[in-house]
Amino acid sequence: xxxxxxxxxxxxxxxxxxxxxxxxxxxxxxxxxxxxxxxxxxxxxxxxxxxxxxxxxxxxxxxxxxxxxxxxxxxxxxxxxxxxxxxxxxxxxxxxxxxxxxxxxxxxxxxxxxxxxxxxxxxxxxxxxxxxxxxxxxxxxxxxxxxxxxxxxxxxxxxxxxxxxxxxxxxxxxxxxxxxxxxxxxxxxxxxxxxxxxxxxxxxxxxxxxxxxxxxxxxxxxxxxxxxxxxxxxxxxxxxxxxxxxxxxxxxxxxxxxxxxxxxxxxxxxxxxxxxxxxxxxxxxxxxxxxxxxxxxxxxxxxxxxxxxxxxxxxxxxxxxxxxxxxxxxxxxxxxxxxxxxxxxxxxxxxxxxxxxxxxxxxxxxxxxxxxxxxxxxxxxxxxxxxxxxxxxxxxxxxxxxxxxxxxxxxxxxxxxxxxxxxxxxxxxxxxxxxxxxxxxxxxxxxxxxxxxxxxxxxxxxxxxxxxxxxxxxxxxxxxxxxxxxxxxxxxxxxxxxxxxxxxxxxxxxxxxxxxxxxxxxxxxxxxxxxxxxxxxxxxxxxxxxxxxxxxxxxxxxxxxxxxxxxxxxxxxxxxxx
Numbered sequence: 222x223x224x225x226x227x228x229x230x231x232x233x234x235x236x237x238x239x240x241x242x243x244x245x246x247x248x249x250x251x252x253x254x255x256x257x258x259x260x261x262x263x264x265x266x267x268x269x270x271x272x273x274x275x276x277x278x279x280x281x282x283x284x285x286x287x288x289x290x291x292x293x294x295x296x297x298x299x300x301x302x303x304x305x306x307x308x309x310x311x312x313x314x315x316x317x318x319x320x321x322x323x324x325x326x327x328x329x330x331x332x333x334x335x336x337x338x339x340x341x342x343x344x345x346x347x348x349x350x351x352x353x354x355x356x357x358x359x360x361x362x363x364x365x366x367x368x369x370x371x372x373x374x375x376x377x378x379x380x381x382x383x384x385x386x387x388x389x390x391x392x393x394x395x396x397x398x399x400x401x402x403x404x405x406x407x408x409x410x411x412x413x414x415x416x417x418x419x420x421x422x423x424x425x426x427x428x429x430x431x432x433x434x435x436x437x438x439x440x441x442x443x444x445x446x447x448x449x450x451x452x453x454x455x456x457x458x459x460x461x462x463x464x465x466x467x468x469x470x471x472x473x474x475x476x477x478x479x480x481x482x483x484x485x486x487x488x489x490x491x492x493x494x495x496x497x498x499x500x501x502x503x504x505x506x507x508x509x510x511x512x513x514x515x516x517x518x519x520x521x522x523x524x525x526x527x528x529x530x531x532x533x534x535x536x537x538x539x540x541x542x543x544x545x546x547x548x549x550x551x552x553x554x555x556x557x558x559x560x561x562x563x564x565x566x567x568x569x570x571x572x573x574x575x576x577x578x579x580x581x582x583x584x585x586x587x588x589x590x591x592x593x594x595x596x597x598x599x600x601x602x603x604x605x606x607x608x609x610x611x612x613x614x615x616x617x618x619x620x621x622x623x624x625x626x627x628x629x630x631x632x633x634x635x636x637x638x639x640x641x642x643x644x645x646x647x648x649x650x651x652x653x654x655x656x657x658x659x660x661x662x663x664x665x666x667x668x669x670x671x672x673x674x675x676x677x678x679x680x681x682x683x684x685x686x687x688x689x690x691x692x693x694x695x696x697x698x699x700x701x702x703x704x705x706x707x708x709x710x711x712x713x714x715x716x717x718x719x720x721x722x723x724x725x726x727x728x729x730x731x732x733x734x735x736x737x738x739x740x741x742x743x744x745x746x747x748x749x750x751x752x753x754x755x756x757x758x759x760x761x762x763x764x765x766x767x768x769x770x771x772x773x774x775x776x777x778x779x780x781x782x783x784x785x786x787x788x789x790x791x792x793x794x795x796x797x798x799x
Contacts, residue, residue, distance in 0.1 A: 229353060229361075230536055232321075235314035238306070239357060245299075245306035246366030250515065252299040254374075255292035257511055259285055261504050311357035315350050321540070322346050328544035328625065331605040339426060341419055345539050348418070352532045367515035374512055378505070382497060385505045388484040393516060396477035400520055403469040410462045415535075417455040424451040473520050477513060484509045545604065547624040552616035552631060555581040555712045555743045557602060562611035564601055571597050573766040575611070579759075581712075584744040586754035588784065589763035595747045598763070599715045602745065604628055615713075633706035635735070637718035639698040646675050647682040649701060653708035662708060669704035669734040671697070696731060703734040714739050717747045751788045760784065 231239060263285045322345060334342075371393075378386040428448045488505060491497040557579040564572040572594050579585045587595040601608055604620045613620050620628055633653070641649050650662050650671075657665075663682065666672050674697050678684040686692055693701070706714065716735065732753075748754045755774040762770035762777065762784045770782050777784035 229357070229533065230318065230321075230540055231314065232317055235310075235317065235357075238310035238314060239362065242303075242307040242310055242357070242362035243365045245303045246362045247369050249296070249299040249303040250366055250370035251373075252292070252296045254370075255295060256289060257507070259289045259292055261507060263289075264500075264503060264507075307362050308358045311354050314357060315354035318353065318536075319346050319350050322350075322536075325540055325542075325544065329542055330545050330607060331600065333542055341422075341535075342539075344419060344422060345535060349532050349536055353536075356532075364519055367519050371512065371515055371519075374508070378508060381501055382491075382505065384491065385484055385488055385497070385502075388487045389480055389505070389509050389512060391483070392477050392480040396473040396516070396520060399473040399476060400469060403465075407462075407465060407469065410458070410465055414455075414458045414462050415532075417451075417458045421451040421455040424448040470521060474517060477516060477520070480513070481509050545607065545625050547620075547622050547627065549624050549627040550618075552618060554616040555631065556614075556616060557713070557743065557745075558612075558614045559598075559602075560612045560614070562601065562608050562613060564597065564606065564608050564610075571766045572601070572608075575763075575766070575768055577761055577768060577771065579743065579745065581743050582741065583758040584739065584746065584756075586746045586748060586757040586760045587763060588748060588751060588754065588760060588787070589769075590787070591749075593763040594766040595763055596717055597766075599717055599745055599747060603632055603634070603715065631711055632713045632715060633709045633711040633738075634715050635699070635702050635706055635717070635738070639702040641686055641693075641698060641701065643685065643688050645683050645685055646671075646678065646701070649686060650704045650708055653705035654710070657708055662704075665704045665708040666701075668707050668737050669700045670730045671700045671704050674700075699731050700734055703731065703738055707734075707738050711742075713743045713745070715745045715747075718749065751784070751791055 229235075229239075263282070266281050266285065326342065375386060375390050378389065424447050484505060488497065488502045492499065492502055559575055559577050562572055562575045563570060575594075575598070577585075587598055589595055600606060601613060602615075602620075604613075604623070604625055607621055615623075615628070615631065642652075646666075647659065647662055650666060651657055653665070654661070659682075663672065666675060666682075674693075675682055675684075684692075716739075746754055746757065754760060757774070760770075760772065760774060760777055761768055762782070764783055770777055770780065770784050772780070778788065
C-alpha cells in the first residue's frame with residue numbers, strides 16, 4: 222500500500238490514519254454480518270419443525286433476541302469508530318495537505334506563477350483537496366474494506382455449498398469487466414470536466430475583477446459571452462459525465478444482480494433433486510441479497526478511483542515543482558553586485574548582460590523608459606526569480622546559495638501596488654515583524670505618518686480593513702506598507718514607484734515616511750519621476766534591458782544622453798494643462 226501513499230501525497234500520519242480507517246471499515250462490515258447471522262439462526266429455529274426437526278425452543282429464541290441486541294450495539298460502536306477513523310482523519314489530512322501546498326507555493330520562484338492562473342492554484346488548494354478528502358473518507362477505506370469482507374464471505378459460503386457460492390459470485394467478474402473496459406472513456410470525460418471547470422473559474426475571476434469595466438461598457442449579464450459560454454460548457458460536460466457514469470454503472474449493476482436469479486434457479490433445482498436442504502438454501506438466498514450491497518459500493522467507488530489520476534496529476538505537478546533552495550548563513554555586508562546578468566521571461570530576454578555595483582549604505586536609482594527592465598532588476602536582487610546567466614551577490618555571496626527566507630530577512634519592499642489583507646490594521650503592519658509588540662507596531666505607524674488616519678477609523682488599530690484595504694485611500698495604503706517595512710527594519714530597502722500614483726498631499730507624507738525608512742540603509746529606488754531621484758548617490762539608466770548610462774544626476778545631465786532626454790521631457794510636461 223506504500224504506492225497509495227505516494228499516489229495520494231499523504232503525510233506519514235495520513236498514511237497511518239488511512240490504514241486505521243481501512244481496518245475500522247472492515248470491522249464495521251464484519252460487525253454488520255453479526256445481525257445477519259443472528260437472523261439466519263432465528264429463521265433456522267422457527268423453521269425447524271417444518272424442516273423435520275424438533276419443536277421450537279423458545280429459550281433459544283430469547284437468547285437470539287439478546288444476541289441481536291448485543292450485535293446491534295457492536296454495530297453502533299463499530300460505526301462510530303469507523304466515522305472517527307475515516308471522516309475526521311481525512312478532514313485533518315486535507316487541512317495538512319492545504320497547508321503543505323501553501324508552504325510549497327511560498328518557496329517557488331515567481332516564474333512558476335507566470336505559468337499558472339490564480340484560479341488553477343485556488344482549485345489545487347480547495348477543489349482538488351476536497352476531492353482527495355472525499356477519496357480518503359468515503360471511497361478508498363470502504364472500497365478496500367468491502368473487498369476484504371466480500372472475499373471472506375465468499376470463502377465462508379464455499380464451505381456450505383460451493384455451487385451456490387459460485388452462482389452468487391460468478392457475475393462479479395463480469396460487472397467489474399464492464400467498469401474496467403469503460404475506464405478510458407470515463408478518464409477522458411473526467412479530464413475534460415476538470416478543464417471545463419478551470420476555464421469557468423478563470424472566466425468568473427476575470428468577470429469579477431473587471432466589474433468596473435463591465436459596468437462602464439454595458440457588458441454585464443448575458444452579454445458577457447465568454448463567461449456565459451464557459452458556464453454552458455461546464456454544464457454540458459457535467460451532463461455527459463453523469464450520463465456516461467450512470468450508463469456504465471447501471472449496466473454493471475444489472476449484470477451483477479443477475480446473480481440473484483441465478484442463485485434462486487440453481488438452488489431450486491438442487492432442492493428438487495434433494496442435493497441441498499431447505500435451511501442452507503434460505504441462508505444463501507438471504508446472503509445473496511446482503512452481499513451485493515458492498516459489491517455495488519465497490520463498483521460505484523471504482524468510478525471515483527478512475528478520477529483519482531486526474532485529480533492527483535495536478536497536485537503532483539504542483540508539489541514536485543522544485544523549490545528555491547539554499548542555506549541560512551548570515552551576510553557579512555549588504556554590498557550588491559550584479560555581474561553580467563541575463564534574464565528572460567518565457568525565452569524572451571528582458572535583462573541583457575547587466576552589470577553594476579550597489580555599495581552598502583548608498584542610494585541607487587533605477588530609471589529608464591517603461592519596459593526597460595527596472596522592476597525586473599529589483600525582483601532579481603530579491604531572488605523572486607533566478608537569473609539564467611551571470612551572478613548576483615549580496616555581501617559577497619551568490620544569492621542562489623541563500624534560502625529565500627534567509628535573504629528576505631535583509632530586505633524590505635515598498636511597491637506601487639500595495640497588498641493588504643482582510644485583517645486588522647495592527648496585524649497588517651505586524652506582517653513586517655510577527656514578533657513585534659503592539660507598542661512597536663504603533664511606533665512604526667507613527668513614523669510612517671499612519672497614526673492620524675488610523676485613530677479616526679471606527680476601532681483604531683483593531684479595525685478590519687476589508688479585502689486588500691478597500692476601505693483606505695491609495696496614500697493611506699502606501700503609508701501602511703511603509704510602516705510594515707519600518708517595523709521589519711531590514712538593511713536593504715527596495716522602493717518600486719512608491720509615490721507614482723499619489724496626489725500631492727499624500728506624496729509629501731509618503732516621502733517623509735520614506736525618508737525615515739531609508740536612513741542609513743542600502744536603498745534601491747525605481748522611479749519615473751526623475752526629480753525625485755536627483756540626489757541619489759548613483760543613477761543607473763536602463764534601456765531595453767541594458768545598462769546604457771551610470772552616474773550622478775549632474776554627470777548624466779552633462780553627458781546629454783538618454784537620462785538628459787527623459788529629464789527634459791518631464792520638465793516640459795510639468796507645464797502641460799488641459
